[in-house]
Amino acid sequence: MDKLKDYGKLIVNLLNRHAEMINRSRATDIETAAIFDDARNHYMLFRIGWRHKERVHTAILYLRIRNGKIWIEEDWTENGIATELLEMGVPHQDIVLAFHHPSMRPLTQFAEA
Secondary structure, X not given: OOHHHHHHHHHHHHHHHHHHHHHHHOOOOEXXXXXXXXXXXXXXXXXXXXXXXXXXXXXXXXXXXXXXXEEEEEEOOOOOHHHHHHHXXXXXXXXXXOOOOOOOHHHOOOEOO
């Protein structure tokens, strides 16, 4: 299997695990949904629902595979999804912290683009 398919499966498993954990730990009117577009390599963990009279609709995690790398576009997890990806064997040069401005990326241990 090629690297892109492996990364896609890894991300799907990771986001499903996060969604299950969040939904199991909270009894509210807010649901965490894992959304996947394998054809275009976009993966999202999304919170949706109502908190009192206020609408909640927020991306907790948004990752995509682009140019053979995992681009982390949004990450509101406590420890950072990049840490989990590293622990799962993804090399740091295959992870882009896209939520950082391109001028800041060379200052991280991860890929610039």
